[in-house]
Amino acid sequence: MDKASLTFADVAITVNVPAGTRIIEISEKVGAGITYGCREGECGTCITHVLEGAENLSEPGVLELRVLAENLAGKNDRLACQCRVLGGAVKVRPG
Amino acid sequence: MPAPPPPPPADPAAPPGLAAAPSPGAVEVREGLHWIGALDPGLRSFDVILQTELGTSYNAFALRCSAGVVIIDTVKAAFTAEFLARLEQVARYDEITLIVLNHLEPDHTGALPALLARAPQARVVLSPRGLPMLRALLGAGFDSYDIGPVTTGHSVDLGDRRLSFFTTPYVHWPDTQCTWLEPDRVLFTCDLMGSHMCDARLFDDLVGDFTGAQAHYYDCIMRPFRSFVTTALDMLEPLAPSLIAPAHGPILRSDPQAAFRHYRALTGARGAGRGAAAGGRSLLVFYASAYGATARLAQAIEAGAETEPGVHVSMIDLQAQELGPFADLIEAADGIVLGSPTINGDAVRPVWDLLTRLADVETRGKLGAAFGTFGWSGEAVRLIEARLQGLKMRLPEPGLRVKMHPSEAELAEAHAFGQRLAAHLTGRAEAREVDFAELASR
Numbered sequence: 001m002d003k004a005s006l007t008f009a010d011v012a013i014t015v016n017v018p019a020g021t022r023i024i025e026i027s028e029k030v031g032a033g034i035t036y037g038c039r040e041g042e043c044g045t046c047i048t049h050v051l052e053g054a055e056n057l058s059e060p061g062v063l064e065l066r067v068l069a070e071n072l073a074g075k076n077d078r079l080a081c082q083c084r085v086l087g088g089a090v091k092v093r094p095g
Numbered sequence: 096m097p098a099p100p101p102p103p104p105a106d107p108a109a110p111p112g113l114a115a116a117p118s119p120g121a122v123e124v125r126e127g128l129h130w131i132g133a134l135d136p137g138l139r140s141f142d143v144i145l146q147t148e149l150g151t152s153y154n155a156f157a158l159r160c161s162a163g164v165v166i167i168d169t170v171k172a173a174f175t176a177e178f179l180a181r182l183e184q185v186a187r188y189d190e191i192t193l194i195v196l197n198h199l200e201p202d203h204t205g206a207l208p209a210l211l212a213r214a215p216q217a218r219v220v221l222s223p224r225g226l227p228m229l230r231a232l233l234g235a236g237f238d239s240y241d242i243g244p245v246t247t248g249h250s251v252d253l254g255d256r257r258l259s260f261f262t263t264p265y266v267h268w269p270d271t272q273c274t275w276l277e278p279d280r281v282l283f284t285c286d287l288m289g290s291h292m293c294d295a296r297l298f299d300d301l302v303g304d305f306t307g308a309q310a311h312y313y314d315c316i317m318r319p320f321r322s323f324v325t326t327a328l329d330m331l332e333p334l335a336p337s338l339i340a341p342a343h344g345p346i347l348r349s350d351p352q353a354a355f356r357h358y359r360a361l362t363g364a365r366g367a368g369r370g371a372a373a374g375g376r377s378l379l380v381f382y383a384s385a386y387g388a389t390a391r392l393a394q395a396i397e398a399g400a401e402t403e404p405g406v407h408v409s410m411i412d413l414q415a416q417e418l419g420p421f422a423d424l425i426e427a428a429d430g431i432v433l434g435s436p437t438i439n440g441d442a443v444r445p446v447w448d449l450l451t452r453l454a455d456v457e458t459r460g461k462l463g464a465a466f467g468t469f470g471w472s473g474e475a476v477r478l479i480e481a482r483l484q485g486l487k488m489r490l491p492e493p494g495l496r497v498k499m500h501p502s503e504a505e506l507a508e509a510h511a512f513g514q515r516l517a518a519h520l521t522g523r524a525e526a527r528e529v530d531f532a533e534l535a536s537r
Contacts, residue, residue: 005528010460011491012519014528021531029537030529031480031490033460042227044269070223071269072246072262094460094489 007091008032023080033094044071046080047095056088121181127159131181133174136293145315150293154342161254163192172205188213196221197285199228199270220245225270265323282336290344300349313361321457366423375405376520382434383413383443388468388500389434395506399513406517413445422452430462435475442475450482463488466495491519
């Protein structure tokens with residue numbers, strides 16, 4: 001199985017995860033400060049800054065792009081309930 | 096121009112004494128700018144969380160420019176008829192070219208559907224974050240209107256006037272924005288700087304004393320977003336308006352700069368501890384203890400945290416004092432650790448009372464942790480952690496649970512726990528690496 005690593009900068013922890021894992025599956029278990037509302041890509045609550053490794057995340061879909069735009073997200077912001085870590089290393093902090 | 100129709104009748108729901116007060120028609124604020132809002136003297140509860148014994152007003156405005164008429168915000172739905180009656184005193188619906196929505200909460204958009212039905216040609220502008228809320232409000236009708244987002248730096252040329260927009264999110268919803276009118280130098284701040292106070296005299300130099308109402312509004316509505324309030328004030332104060340028009344309560348025309356200073360003073364720290372004052376970090380260790388076991392853990396955690404340079408630690412017994420002042424302390428603190436025994440499968444009431452109060456202050460991003468002893472089951476720690484996560488805190492260390500009275504080894508573990516928490520505050524915490532499988536039990 002392909003592996004990836006996901007680092008949460010605000011709680012100083014790196015988790016080795018299977019490729020394809022979404023940030024939402026991990027962040028609450030390690031106490032990171034990313035918060036969730038609808039948990040299904042509509043509300044924008046879980047906007048997360050990607051500090052490193054944005055290229056290792058799955059591409060955003062049309063709805064995620066709209067939610068990010070409406071919430072004035074920066075170019076390295078993603079929805080933690082949507083994006084998947086595909087490989088390599090990704091480092092994030094709450095948005 | 097025909098004689099204006101009589102003003103709307105006084106609110107029959109108003110308490111005795113207030114019902115007899117005459118209700119104004121449209122009121123001129125500046126030449127060509129009229130208040131067309133609504134008075135709600137009978138309101139006694141706002142947003143569930145705020146008692147409003149002085150009632151409130153919903154301030155909406157009609158602006159006549161050479162390029163047409165602009166409507167700035169509307170009113171709560173129950174007051175649609177009087178809003179429209181006041182609007183009709185100063186403008187025809189076919190003259191309306193622009194509707195500005197500074198905030199999508201129903202007390203300001205309740206009359207929007209009725210307004211749009213009468214002025215479907217008007218362009219509607221709002222913050223981008225307000226779009227989902229407007230979609231929900233208008234439903235299938237959303238696509239039939241001319242709706243566009245605006246952000247800081249956008250402006251609309253209205254011939255002899257100009258409106259510019261300032262994105263000021265989270266004062267107090269994601270969608271909030273402010274609007275600036277030139278050359279009149281009028282700032283529409285919506286809920287920011289508002290007060291729940293109903294007074295038909297409308298202007299701050301004419302109404303009764305509203306400082307208490309404004310402070311209470313800030314405490315209940317804005318305080319949880321304190322950092323966003325100060326950011327908004329930093330953006331708006333340099334505009335040096337000649338008049339500030341919030342969407343509730345008195346219009347601030349007597350001394351807008353003083354109004355800014357007064358509002359900024361409300362955001363000031365109320366419970367800054369020694370740690371914050373000295374430029375370091377502050378950690379508060381709260382506990383309740385039935386037989387002294389959780390208290391011993393608290394002492395060990397405090398001692399461990401104290402070993403980290405630059406962190407000031409306070410230990411506070413929740414049973415010994417009133418909980419009210421603790422919200423102030425937590426607002427100023429960088430981290431909190433909450434200790435509770437597990438009694439009847441739950442954390443104890445003083446801990447829940449404290450956690451309830453934390454909705455009043457800005458907790459996002461603060462460090463949180465939980466600990467406690469138990470005899471049978473030990474649910475309290477996880478319940479506390481879940482609430483702290485719900486308060487948008489970061490919890491870098493899993494909670495510490497000890498059965499019965501802590502042994503020397505367990506006290507050493509608590510000491511190390513405190514040390515690690517303090518290191519997370521200073522940024523000196525050791526980075527950790529775990530495998531996904533290890534998280535299965537969390």
